[in-house]
Amino acid sequence: MDTTRSADGTTIAYDRSGSGTPVILVNGALSTRSGAHPLAEALASNFTVITYDRRGRGDSSDTSPYAVAREIQDLGALIDAVDGSAAVYGHSSGAALVAMAASSLPITRVVLHEPPYGPDDEESQQQSDEAGAAVLQLLAEGRRTDAVATFLTMAGMPSEDATEYAKTPGMAEVAHTLAYDFAVMDHPAKGGIVPVSLLGTIHQPTLVVAGSASPPFMTEAARSVAKTLPNGRLVELDGQHHVVPAEVLAPVLTEFLSRR
Incomplete structure (x- = not known):
């Protein structure tokens, strides 16, 4: 385990594996970095992969009061610690966090895996x-x-x-x-709906991932996100749920992240 320090002094714990272009994995709700280890292992033959505990979880510390901007700074500290720039994969609410960070941090490629934006009715x-x-x-x-x-x-x-x-x-x-x-889901667009204005600021190549067997609102949200992004494309994984096995997901990510 390694650590880095965020702008507000919070200690962020992370693991590094593999070699090559840095890729940071951002987990969703209730997850610690150990949950991303299978995917990290599957990607490590092609990339330097960083898994980390978001603040308040696992071996990372916390600082009150919570603010979404501080979580974005945590990600920025990790990018500084690994190479000064990185591709970033976000799952679920982690994808929503990555979407907010993409226009302000040195992120080279973006993967948004089922950000759980809700319907706006x-x-x-x-x-x-x-x-x-x-x-x-x-x-x-x-x-x-x-x-x-x-x-x-x-x-x-x-x-x-x-x-x-x-x-x-x-x-x-x-x-x-x-x-x-x-707070992350409510920050860019009140009510946790698809944040159209925010997505329009993400100009990096962006892959949106969805599973055909996921809850319908998540699949619909992914489709909407992909259509809204200036440089996005959608991959729907047939028969897959919100959590996708590493052996299924890793080849999809590798193909996208390896593009020139």
Whole structure:
């Protein structure tokens, strides 16, 4: 494990593997860097791959108050630590974070894997707001496992599966960072809808990845994002869900990231 220090003094823990052009992997909600290790191993024969703990998770520290801008600075510190520029892959809310960072940091190529932007109709927005408020209330009450289960159900996981998964070791320890992910999703466009104006500022070559078996709102969001990007293209992975096995995802990323 290596560490770097962000602009506000937060320690960001990361692992480095492989050699070649740097690629940074940015995880989504409830994830630590260990969750990205299989993908990192699959990419390491072609790239220098960086996996890291977002602030407040794993071996990284935290600094209050939370701000999305500080998470962007964390990513900037990692880029400085590895080579001064890097390609960046973001999964789920991590993809939304990468989208916000792309126009201000030295990012060479961008991969947005199912950023979970929601529909902009009034009913969907109301349901999303109510579910998000319920998660935050549970966190405020210290009911971390219940907060995780509610969030996972909100994201499309069957209720029974969500309840069991929420009991996985380590989930309660990172549950508080769900509030950070909500802030990320709400920052560029209120209500977590597709941030059209923001996406228009991303001029790097950008790959948008979606799974055909993912919740429909995620697939639709990915299609909308790809259409909005000035230099984007979409790859839909047949039969794949929100989390894609490394052996399926790595060849797709390698082909895109290796382009001249």
